[in-house]
Amino acid sequence: MIANQPKKRILIFSTAYLPYVGGAEVAVKELTDRLAHDFSFVLITARLKPDAPEYEKIGAVEVYRIGKGNAWDKYRLILSGYKKAKELCPLAGGFDLVWGIMASYAGFAALRFKKRNKTVPFLLTLQEGDSKWDIYKHVWWCWPYFKQIFKKANAVQAISSYLSRWALELSFSYTPVIIPNGVAVPTFTPPLGHDQATLRRELRSQLGISENTKIIITVSRLVKKNGLEDLLLASALLPANTHLVILGGGERQPSLERLSAQLGLTKRVHFLGEIAHRNIPPYLWGSDVFCRPSLSEGLGNAFLEAMAAGVPVVATAVGGIPDFLKDGETGLFCQAANAEDIAQKIERVLTDPVLSDKLRANASALVARDYSWGTVAPRMADFIRSLL
Numbered sequence: 001m002i003a004n005q006p007k008k009r010i011l012i013f014s015t016a017y018l019p020y021v022g023g024a025e026v027a028v029k030e031l032t033d034r035l036a037h038d039f040s041f042v043l044i045t046a047r048l049k050p051d052a053p054e055y056e057k058i059g060a061v062e063v064y065r066i067g068k069g070n071a072w073d074k075y076r077l078i079l080s081g082y083k084k085a086k087e088l089c090p091l092a093g094g095f096d097l098v099w100g101i102m103a104s105y106a107g108f109a110a111l112r113f114k115k116r117n118k119t120v121p122f123l124l125t126l127q128e129g130d131s132k133w134d135i136y137k138h139v140w141w142c143w144p145y146f147k148q149i150f151k152k153a154n155a156v157q158a159i160s161s162y163l164s165r166w167a168l169e170l171s172f173s174y175t176p177v178i179i180p181n182g183v184a185v186p187t188f189t190p191p192l193g194h195d196q197a198t199l200r201r202e203l204r205s206q207l208g209i210s211e212n213t214k215i216i217i218t219v220s221r222l223v224k225k226n227g228l229e230d231l232l233l234a235s236a237l238l239p240a241n242t243h244l245v246i247l248g249g250g251e252r253q254p255s256l257e258r259l260s261a262q263l264g265l266t267k268r269v270h271f272l273g274e275i276a277h278r279n280i281p282p283y284l285w286g287s288d289v290f291c292r293p294s295l296s297e298g299l300g301n302a303f304l305e306a307m308a309a310g311v312p313v314v315a316t317a318v319g320g321i322p323d324f325l326k327d328g329e330t331g332l333f334c335q336a337a338n339a340e341d342i343a344q345k346i347e348r349v350l351t352d353p354v355l356s357d358k359l360r361a362n363a364s365a366l367v368a369r370d371y372s373w374g375t376v377a378p379r380m381a382d383f384i385r386s387l388l
Contacts, residue, residue, distance in 0.1 A: 008388055009094065012043040013081055013109040014101040015074055018058055020048070021277050022221075023301040024101050024127040027159075027181045029059060034377035036060030039384065042088060042095070044081050046073035046105065064088070074105040081109030082116060096388055099123045100149070103170075107149040114152050121387045124153040126163040127181070129319070130225055131296035147171050155387055157380070159299045160320025177383055180323070181301050182376035185368050187278070188308035190285050203286025207245070207270055214242045214350050217287035217311065219280060219302040222250030227293035227316070229259060233339035234293070236263040238347060247283060249274045284309035288356075289349045293334055293342050297321050304371050307331070307363035312356050314345045324371065328355075330363040 012032075017025055032041045041061040047054065050069030057063070066080050067073025089095055098120055100110030107124060114122040128135060139146040147170055150156070156176040158164040164176040190199065204211050216235065220226040228246070235244045246256075246269065253271065260269045275283070284290070290306035290313045297319035304324065306313050313331035315321050325331040332349060335341040349356050369375070 007038060007040045008096040008384075009089070010039050010041050010097045010099055010384070011085055011089075011095040011113065012041060012061070012099045012101060013077070013106040013113070014043055014045045015077065015104050015106040016048060017043060017045040017063060019052075023129070023159075023181055023299070024125075026277065026301065027125075027127065028061075028101060030182060030184070030373045031377055031380055032060045034373065035381050035384070038381060042085075044077070044084050044109070046077045048073050077105050078108040078112070081106075082112045085113055095120055097121045097123060097384065099125065100153075101125050102127050103146070103149045104128075108145075111149050111152055121154045122152060123384070123387060124149060124156045124167075126156060126158040126167060126176075127298055128163060128166075129296060129298040129300075132166065134225070134296070155383075157383060160323050162320045162323075163298055179376060179379050179383060180320075180371060181299055181304070182373035183301070183304045183308045183367055183371050185308050185372040185374075188281050188284065188305050189364075190310055194285075196285075199282070199285040201286075203283060207243070209243060210241075212241060214239075214289075215245055215287040216242065216289050216291055216346060217245045217247070217283060217306075218290065218292045219247045219275075219284075219305070220250075220292050221248050222246075222252045222256060224252065225294060225296045227295050227336065228252065228256055230293045230337055230339050230342055231291060232256065232259050232263060232265065232269065234291075234342035234346065235265060235269065237339060237343040240268070242268070242346075242350070244269045245283060245287065246271050247273075247275045247280060280305070281309055284311050287311055289314060289346055291315070291334075291342065291346055293336060294318055294321070295336055299323065303331075304367055308367040308371075310360045310364050312349045312359040313363065314342070314349060324366060329359075330366055331359055 043061045044064050047065035047067040047069050052065055054065050067076040098110050098113045100107045150170040150172040156167045156172050157179050158176045159180045164178050167176045290311045294316050299320035303313050314334050315325055316336040317333045327333045332345045334345040
C-alpha cells in the first residue's frame, strides 16, 4: 500500500464466523490477519447463539452479528444483512468490494448488496464441502435466484478445481481463479527436539492404551458426508491393536457410538469430541495414519493439516482431494463407501514403513511449498487488488 493512502474497505458476508471453526472461518481469519496492512475488513454474519456479542473485533476484522441468537439467524442474515451494511456505510460507494463466503445464506446476502450497489465488485469464494445434490436439496425451491449468486459475481475464487468447475456449471461467466485454503505449517510441523517415539508415547499415555497400539486418526465433523460409518466398519476389519481416534462433534455422534458398540469396538474407538483447532497437532503427531473416507469434499483442510504434521493420509478421490493427493505419492486413495478397501489401504500404510515414510516426506513437502498461508495469502492479496 502506498504511504498515507486510505485502505480499501472490504465488506464480508459469512454465514458463520469465529468462535465457530470450519475451513471457511479459519480461512477468513488467516487471510484477513495477513492482508490487514492493505485492506480494512467489516464482516456481517449470523449471530446463531444468544451469548454471541452483536459486535466485536476479531483480529483485523470488525464483526457484526445479525439476529436473536438461534438457527433462524441464517435467514435473518439474508433479509437484514444489507440493511446492516447500509447502516455501517450509508454511501453506496462506502465499500470498495463485497466478498461473499460461499454460495449459501452469505452468498444471498452479498447478492442483495450487489444488486443495490452495482458498481461495487462482488467476489464469491467457494468453500462448499457438501455434494451438489445435497446443496440442490436445500435450494431447489429458489434455484433461479440461487444461480444469480454466480451470474452477478464479478469474480469467483474456488479453493479447488472441483469447485471451479461447479461455478461454470452454475452460469458463472468468466474463469474462476483457484486459490486453495492454506495451512499454518509451523503450527502443524512436529516440534524440534521431539522424536517420533516420544510423541507416540505421549498420545498413548493420554489415551490410556499400550505403546504398541497403532492409531488411526480422523478430524471430522460427525456428519454423513465424512463417511465415519464406513471408517468404523473398516476399523472392525483391522487387528485388535489398531485404535481409532475421532476428533470432532456433530449430529451423527449418537448413531456412530451405537455402531461402534454393535461392532464390539467400544474399547478401540475414542470419541474425543470438539478439540480447539490450536490443540489438534499433538494428536496428529502421535498417530500412524489419517483417514477420512469422505463422500464429498470441497478441498479438505484436515487432510492438508495431517500432511503438514507428517501423518500418512488415506482418502477418497472425491471433490477437491485429487488436487493435492496423488495415489502412492502423497497419500493413498480408497474407495468411498467400501469398508474392505478402506481397511486394506490403512493396513498397507501400517505395515509398509518404506511406503509410509515416502508418503510423509512427499506430502509434507507439498504442503510447505504450495499450501502454506505464507504462499496462499499473497496470491489472494494480488487477486483482490486486481478486482479493485
